Amino acid sequence: MASSDFFNISTFAYIMAMFAYLAYLAFRKNGVGYVATGITALGFVSQTIAIFVRWHESYLQWMRFSPESSLLLGISRSAPLRNLYESLVFFIWSMIIIYLVVEYVYKNRSLGAFVTPVAGLALAFIEMSGMSKDISPLVPALQSNWLIAHVLISFFGYGAFGVSFATANMHLIITTSDRKAPSHIFWALTFGFFLSALLAMAWKIGISPDMSNASVIWIVILAGLLLAGLALLFDEGLKKVLSYFSLSPDMLDDITYKSIAIGFPLLSLGIITGAIWADSAWGTYWSWDPKETWSLITWFVYALYLHSRFMRGWRGRKTAILSLIGFISVIFTYLGVNLLLSGLHSYGAG
Amino acid sequence: MNQKKSQSPIDRIWNLFASVTLAIILIAALAITSIVGTVIEQNAGYAKNIEVISRLLPDAIAPSAAPVVYRVLEAMGFMDMYHSWWFIALLAMFSLNLLVCSVDRLPRILKLVTDPMIPLKENVLRNLGVKRDLAVKARHEDVRDVVAATLKSAGFRPQVSKEEDGSVQIFGHKGAYSRLAVYVVHGSILLIFVGAIIGLIFGFKGGLNLPEGSSSDVVYQFGSGKEIPLGFSVKCEWYETQYYGSSFQPKLFRSQLVVLEDGQEVEGTRKWIRVNDPLVYKGVTFYQSSYGPVPNPTDGQFVFEVQYPGSGKEPATLWLRMNQPYRIPGTDIDATVLDFSPALTNDRATGKLITFDSSMLSPAARVRFTRDGQEVVRTGWIWERWPDETKANLPGGVSLIFKHYWGKQYTGLQVRKDPGVWLVYLGCTLMSLALFVAFFVSHRKIWIRVGPDRESVPLLLGATAHRNKHSFEKDVDRLVKQITSRFEGGA
Numbered sequence: 045m046a047s048s049d050f051f052n053i054s055t056f057a058y059i060m061a062m063f064a065y066l067a068y069l070a071f072r073k074n075g076v077g078y079v080a081t082g083i084t085a086l087g088f089v090s091q092t093i094a095i096f097v098r099w100h101e102s103y104l105q106w107m108r109f110s111p112e113s114s115l116l117l118g119i120s121r122s123a124p125l126r127n128l129y130e131s132l133v134f135f136i137w138s139m140i141i142i143y144l145v146v147e148y149v150y151k152n153r154s155l156g157a158f159v160t161p162v163a164g165l166a167l168a169f170i171e172m173s174g175m176s177k178d179i180s181p182l183v184p185a186l187q188s189n190w191l192i193a194h195v196l197i198s199f200f201g202y203g204a205f206g207v208s209f210a211t212a213n214m215h216l217i218i219t220t221s222d223r224k225a226p227s228h229i230f231w232a233l234t235f236g237f238f239l240s241a242l243l244a245m246a247w248k249i250g251i252s253p254d255m256s257n258a259s260v261i262w263i264v265i266l267a268g269l270l271l272a273g274l275a276l277l278f279d280e281g282l283k284k285v286l287s288y289f290s291l292s293p294d295m296l297d298d299i300t301y302k303s304i305a306i307g308f309p310l311l312s313l314g315i316i317t318g319a320i321w322a323d324s325a326w327g328t329y330w331s332w333d334p335k336e337t338w339s340l341i342t343w344f345v346y347a348l349y350l351h352s353r354f355m356r357g358w359r360g361r362k363t364a365i366l367s368l369i370g371f372i373s374v375i376f377t378y379l380g381v382n383l384l385l386s387g388l389h390s391y392g393a394g
Numbered sequence: 395m396n397q398k399k400s401q402s403p404i405d406r407i408w409n410l411f412a413s414v415t416l417a418i419i420l421i422a423a424l425a426i427t428s429i430v431g432t433v434i435e436q437n438a439g440y441a442k443n444i445e446v447i448s449r450l451l452p453d454a455i456a457p458s459a460a461p462v463v464y465r466v467l468e469a470m471g472f473m474d475m476y477h478s479w480w481f482i483a484l485l486a487m488f489s490l491n492l493l494v495c496s497v498d499r500l501p502r503i504l505k506l507v508t509d510p511m512i513p514l515k516e517n518v519l520r521n522l523g524v525k526r527d528l529a530v531k532a533r534h535e536d537v538r539d540v541v542a543a544t545l546k547s548a549g550f551r552p553q554v555s556k557e558e559d560g561s562v563q564i565f566g567h568k569g570a571y572s573r574l575a576v577y578v579v580h581g582s583i584l585l586i587f588v589g590a591i592i593g594l595i596f597g598f599k600g601g602l603n604l605p606e607g608s609s610s611d612v613v614y615q616f617g618s619g620k621e622i623p624l625g626f627s628v629k630c631e632w633y634e635t636q637y638y639g640s641s642f643q644p645k646l647f648r649s650q651l652v653v654l655e656d657g658q659e660v661e662g663t664r665k666w667i668r669v670n671d672p673l674v675y676k677g678v679t680f681y682q683s684s685y686g687p688v689p690n691p692t693d694g695q696f697v698f699e700v701q702y703p704g705s706g707k708e709p710a711t712l713w714l715r716m717n718q719p720y721r722i723p724g725t726d727i728d729a730t731v732l733d734f735s736p737a738l739t740n741d742r743a744t745g746k747l748i749t750f751d752s753s754m755l756s757p758a759a760r761v762r763f764t765r766d767g768q769e770v771v772r773t774g775w776i777w778e779r780w781p782d783e784t785k786a787n788l789p790g791g792v793s794l795i796f797k798h799y800w801g802k803q804y805t806g807l808q809v810r811k812d813p814g815v816w817l818v819y820l821g822c823t824l825m826s827l828a829l830f831v832a833f834f835v836s837h838r839k840i841w842i843r844v845g846p847d848r849e850s851v852p853l854l855l856g857a858t859a860h861r862n863k864h865s866f867e868k869d870v871d872r873l874v875k876q877i878t879s880r881f882e883g884g885a
Contacts, residue, residue, distance in 0.1 A: 109638050109645060181638045184647050184669040261450075298864075309829040316822040325670045327681040327810035328599065329818060330590070332476040334432040344425040348418060355414040381432070 047101065048177075050094030051133070051167060057087025058140075058164030065157035077153050081144075084160055088140050091167075095137065098124045102179045109181060121182055125195040128382070129177050132170055134195070135378075136163045138203040146207060146299065154291055158210050190321035197317060201310030202374055205346075208303035209371035212364040215296040217282055219361060229272075232279070234368045236272030240264050297360055300367050301353065308346050315339050338377040345370040411487075411494035420488045427484070431475040434467060443473065489587055496580045503577065506837070507570045513555040513563040514841050514856065522841075522856035524867050526874055532881045534847035538562055540880050541842050541853070544873055550840055560846035567839040573860065575832035582825035589817030597812040598622050602680075604630035605688045605804040609654060613809040624678060624809075627654040631664075633685055633805040634798065635754065637779070642755055647682050649805035677811055684806030687736065687753060694801035696731045696759050698776075700724070701785075701793045713800070719764065725792055726765055733760035734799060738775060747775065754803060759796050763788060836861035840870070853877070 064080035102122035107113060113121070124130045143159040146152075216231035240263070275282065318336065323329040330336060349366040352358040401409070410416060433450075435442050447463050448456040471478030519525070530537055538554070541564050545552040550566030557563060600613035600622055609629035612621045629652050636646040646668060653663035653675045665673045672681045688694075698712040700722055710723050719728040737751035738758040762773040763786065770789060776796040777784040786794040836859045845852035855874065859866035 181643065181645065184644060187646075187668075188670040305833040309826070309833060312829055313826055316826060319822070320819070321670075323815070324672070325681070326683065327672065327679055327808045329815070332431065332436065337428050337432045341425045341428050344421045344428075348421050348425075351414060351417060351421075356418075 047094045047097035050090045050097060054087040054091035054094065055164055055167040057083050057090060058160045058167065061087060061160040062157060062164060065153060065160060068153055069157055080153060080156055081147065084140065084144065084156065087160075087163075088137070088144065091133070091137055091140070095124055095133065098130075098179065102181075105179055105181060120189060120192055121187060123192050123195075125191065126182060126186060127176070127180065129170060129175050131195065131199070131378075132166065134199050135202060136166050138199050139163060139206055142200070142203045142207055150295075150299070152291075155207075155210065185325055188321055188325065190317055190324070194314060194317040194321055197310050198314035201307045201314050202378060204303045204307035204310065205367075205371050205374045208300045208307065208367045211296045211299045211303070212367040212371075214291060215293055215300065215364045216361060216368075217279070218287070218291070218296075219293050228279075229276070231364075231368070232272040232275040233268070234372070235275050236270070237264065237268035237372070239271050240267035293360065297363070300364065304346055304349060304367060304370070308343075308350065311339070311343055311346065315343060334381045335377065338373065338381050342370060342373040342377050345373050408494060408498070411491050412498035414495070416487075417491050417495060420484060420491055424484055424488060427475065427481060430467075430472055434472050434475070436476065437474050440464070443467075485587070489584060492580045492584060496577045500577060503573050507573050511553065511565050511567055511839060513557070513565060516843070516854065519841055519843060519854055519856040522858050523863060524855075524857040524859075524870050526855040526870065527853075528855075528874065528878065529845075529850040529852045530878055530881045531850045534560075534844065534851050537851045537853070537877075537881070538564065538844050540877055541844055544876050545840065545842070548869075548873060550838075557843075561843055563841060563843045565839070565841040567837065569835045570837045572831050572835035573837050575828045575835070578828035579825055579832060582821040582828060585821035585824065586818050589814035589819075589821060592814030592817065593812040594814075597810070597814065600809045601683070602628075602807045602809055603686070603804045604628070604649075604807060605691070606630055606633055606801045607693060613807075626660070626676065627657075628652075628675075628680060628807075629654055630805050632798075632800070633803045635685065640779075647685060649682055649685075649807075651680060651807075677813065679810045679812075681808040681810065682805065683808040686804055686806065688802055688804055691801040694799060696734070696796070697798040697800050698729070699795045699797050701795065702791065703793065704791060711797075712794075722788070722792065722794070725788065725790055727770055727788055727792075728764050729794065730762045730764070731759050732762055732773065734758070734802075735760075735775075736802075738777065754799075757796075757799055757802075758784075759799070761786060761794070761796075834862070836866065838866055838869075840873075 061080055061083040064076060064083055068076040068080050099119075099122060102124060103118050106122040107118050110118070110121075125134055139159060140163055143155060147156060213231055213235060216228070220228040220231070315336075318339070319329040322331065322336075345366065349363055349370060352366065353363050433446065435446060444460050444464055447467075448460045451459055451463070467473065471480065475481050514522075542552050542554060545564060545566050549568045551568070552564050552566040555563045555565075598613075598615055600615045602610055602613045604610060607630070609627045611625075611627040612623050614620070615622055631650040631652055633649045634646075635644055636648075637643060638645045648666050648668040650664065650666050651673050652665075653660045653673075660675070663673070663675055667673045667680060667682050669682050672679045674680075694716070696714045696716070698714065700710040700712055702709070702724060707724065712720060712722065712729070714720050714729060714731050716731050716734070719730045721728055735747075735749040735758050736753060737749055737755040738747055739750050739756060740746075741748045756777060756779050758775045758777045760773065760775050763770050771786065774786065775784065776786055776794065778796050778798065781795040784796075788794065838857065838859045840855070840857040843854040845854070855870070857866070857870050
């Protein structure tokens with residue numbers, strides 16, 4: 045079987061897992077819960093196999109062009125972390141593994157109904173968008189041992205921040221009852237803009253790459269407002285759904301903090317490994333290019349979160365809002381910079 | 395308010411810079427202004443940024459408003475904002491804030507770290523974050539020893555204190571140093587800044603284009619173009635681009651460099667540099683950065699390899715100049731290079747050979763072979779990238795492969811001297827370690843009061859952790875289990 049077959053299995057498995065998790069929430073039967081976890085694990089194993097099959101394919105390609113390479117060099121130079129497609133696949137993979145760990149540690153399957161559809165839909169989106177899945181050999185700048193360390197660390201960080209985004213958003217939804225409360229409007233707007241930004245980026249990558257950035261921004265604003273409005277209109281429904289999840293605000297706050305406590309050191313290490321790499325490739329560890337700068341902005345936002353929490357004792361809504369801003373910044377660092385701004389990184393090439 | 399009035403101006407400034415509020419404002423200001431700097435392309439010039447600004451404005455007003463917006467932003471320094479006075483001032487205030495607030499808090503934290511632990515009164519013990527109340531059936535002394543041994547093996551370094559009613563309190567702590575980790579993170583940020591400043595003052599960043607075969611003892615500073623003497627010479631022996639298979643996708647850019655002192659090659663400095671693998675000599679680093687053609691090389695030479703298949707003879711290397719016949723070793727044939735193309739291909743439409751690019755994408759040399767002035771094989775092109783298909787097969791089983799047009803290209807080097815970079819790396823390492831300690835290690839204290847000998851020995855446990863309380867509670871439960879399991883079997 046080719047790597048694409050395994051990817052298809054995992055896409056299918058993640059979407060089936062979503063239904064299983066929803067069924068688990070509705071019926072609260074342990075058996076259903078085990079099935080949901082089992083399907084997710086199956087999808088994860090299949091995706092892992094797919095990644096390794098692809099790795100092997102690119103290893104063979106690398107060795108064809110550079111037969112003098114040692115086994116280790118060939119393996120490290122062919123790691124499937126080279127373009128937007130491969131990085132998205134890895135992002136989904138790390139999100140699932142972090143989720144499975146959270147499920148195991150907290151013995152709570154509620155988040156599964158959130159995470160698995162994101163993973164399944166993201167894989168399906170990659171499939172439909174028709175972004176290049178070619179195994180292209182590494183350009184000279186990426187031929188560095190720092191590539192694997194830098195990308196692995198950064199994406200585990202992104203995955204951890206993704207979890208904090210989900211829990212912070214749920215925290216805001218279940219703790220605000222007054223429809224006019226600023227935090228209520230805030231989560232609806234974040235939710236709306238986040239979704240519309242993802243959709244607009246998907247549209248730009250997949251359907252019309254020639255679309256101008258100004259129209260992307262306008263689409264994001266309009267669709268964001270629309271989705272925010274919908275979220276506000278149907279907030280009772282959302283709240284009802286979340287009430288099935290047996291999640292307490294304190295627990296959500298705790299998971300948000302713990303994810304950031306994992307994400308922040310990883311983000312720092314990601315920035316540091318990136319700087320060391322840039323130094324060995326170009327002789328400058330910091331050049332204020334948009335990717336570097338946005339990673340620093342993200343770092344600042346989470347530093348604000350930590351200081352307001354520890355030094356100011358902020359809890360609950362205020363810190364939840366900061367963690368939402370943080371993740372929007374993460375998404376911009378990862379995708380926005382490449383799609384909307386220029387930079388040194390290769391991921392935007394699609 | 396009264397207290398504030400009595401403060402001296404120095405106290406007031408100190409308190410301002412020690413405040414978390416200022417830190418939050420500064421971090422937010424740095425983050426927000428940095429965003430602008432990623433939208434406006436830095437140092438990109440008027441035309442580029444007018445385009446950027448126009449795209450962000452509604453079409454109707456863009457033509458008239460864009461230049462105005464540009465002028466305003468330019469006056470505010472946004473066109474090179476990371477080097478503008480106000481951004482540097484923000485960074486300086488941020489550093490001062492970091493320094494002052496760390497120094498301000500450090501004595502209190504040090505006290506927490508170094509203060510010896512004391513036994514607690516029972517009512518205090520019962521009010522701690524984590525508490526457990528239990529009893530074991532065993533002798534008081536045995537329980538005491540087991541508790542002490544368990545705490546010791548868990549790394550708490552227990553102390554024992556006797557109380558009046560015949561009970562003892564065993565207590566200890568670990569991970570106290572983790573309270574300092576945050577300040578190590580702050581310090582490491584300052585260290586990185588210090589390293590960056592040292593690099594700016596005592597180092598340089600420059601560029602150098604070196605044609606193959608030439609050397610230079612100066613480099614040119616970025617921005618100013620100022621000549622910077624190296625104190626030695628660097629020579630480029632060879633530059634080449636390699637491609638993946640038959641594609642035009644570059645696989646490797648590399649240059650062979652060598653350092654010369656007083657015209658003599660310095661031993662151990664000859665190195666093939668490539669992207670991600672520079673040459674370092676006397677604190678100066680040479681990075682592979684770009685390449686390009688030399689328009690009219692004065693000393694260009696065509697490098698060929700002569701192969702003698704089947705004869706067991708080693709291949710020979712030939713260096714030829716344009717239009718000068720040269721005897722191919724081991725034969726009585728002369729080779730003459732007549733023409734060169736940097737990128738030669740067969741035009742599909744006309745079937746004619748054409749040069750499709752000015753850069754060296756597919757170099758080829760046209761060579762004539764003569765014996766006593768008579769052509770021996772057809773005069774033709776030999777491609778560097780297609781040796782097997784295009785080599786010249788000569789009488790006597792000898793073949794000729796085109797390897798390189800030496801002297802036709804220059805290598806573009808980025809040259810850097812940064813005596814502060816090790817401080818930056820030290821700061822980065824410290825920060826990584828300290829962040830993990832700050833988040834995942836906590837200062838844990840535990841007190842266990844072992845009651846006097848009766849039917850069973852009561853144990854009262856109290857504990858605190860300054861971070862990650864949940865996981866600490868699990869650790870405490872494990873300790874309790876370890877202690878009780880020692881007695882269940884024997885009791």
